[in-house]
Amino acid sequence: MLKEKVNKCLQMTEDIMTSHYRGNHDVFKAHVHKACLWIGSIASEYYHGKEKIIEVLKEEKKELPDIILTSREFECVFQDRNSCTIVGRYIGITDMNNGELFRDMQRVTFGWKEEKEQLYIRHIHVSNPMANVQESEIFPHKLGIFTHEYMNMLLRKELKSEMIKIKDQQNVYHIIQLSNIIFLEAFDHRTLIHTTNGDFLTRMLLLDVEKKIMTINDKMIIRVHKSYAVNKYYIDSIQRYEMKLAGEYRIPISKQKYLDVLEKLHTRKMRGSGYE
Template structure:
């Protein structure tokens, strides 16, 4: 009996983790013919191995991590084992945190011919009461909201006004550097150059923290800096841009700090 209790708990762990790692086969191969699945979303109450298998096989889920979990056998008989617990699943965001949600689970395993088959499984989100200062009812919603606010504050895109009333929407990661040209600007991208009728000062206000103004005529994307020496900054494709003598030390510190921060993000 103890052995089957341990098997039920371990099978629960394996099935959950394989499912969220993008491998539903571990779930499907353990179904009892009369399995019933109750999920957290609307319409996820299905009975029968064929119908449940069909539904799960067509689910499009991103790969998730199981950060924390706790499962235990809460009841059992000679041929039935009930495993209940909770798990925290989500997508890791490195040092900036993670988007996650806590889900409660109940798995019922039925022993047939000395093998456990999944007869019922239920996944649900715990209900949380809304606080006065909150817009979302659940921590996942709050976490997602805060993460989206962070992305927005980082200004991941640049909307630039070009000549002849053209408007360009550019991802910051595609911009190498921006160069002043009289009262206009040239946006040097990875695969093209764009002439903007906005001044470099106006564009600077629209850019995120990855950009460094190294000269009154140049703003550089720190991700494409390849080197720095006295009064010269090297960027991709062997381009060198000037640094004012009086601001060299200040610019150098900004460059080294930006490069170091980017390396840390890559490592995490």
């Protein structure tokens, strides 16, 4: 298969999965082969033929919530003269009115074949179901080892001996280790720095403290509200427009930043076996 057509299969695979979790199957219907085989993530999901697969998708659409795919990665792992195999992985985030349901990583395989200059899907395999997470949970045990190991890796990689020097209200300088900062709070044109070792009030604006931290570590702090910025490693749980931090702190999340916060918590780039 020509490189141009392999690239088209790559893009269509991503488009199909993204559209699927938004309840739109138009691209899929246009390219699924009449003899396609779909092997789903549970034992009962083993379907032959275009008509049957579309029928199943139509029923599924009635109960499937809108899911945003993040951390998408797709690649071609095999190609010959008339076919190619595309594999991909991603994380889904479900935006619900009654709370936030995070989903586990899912992996898919698409087998494409060219017939009479048209590209068709001959085989689909979905590796695992997306496990529901209860409201107000963000990284529960049942989400699996993927999230747990990933966050531990980030913690080891990013929270080293990084420190900032801050002058308090009495003009006394304090050396604060970044990994001890829980969150920042705007307070009457000043900033209250909440840490595991106590609170520090500085005359600096929240934005200036945030910038100072980001010059050392630009991935640790997330702005969640005009008056709050949090250390993402101290987040215990999230529900709609509020998060709970270690130490029982409850922090509001502005409506404008809500989806952006979720995206930042879950987006990562993966190449091979490493993370960036």
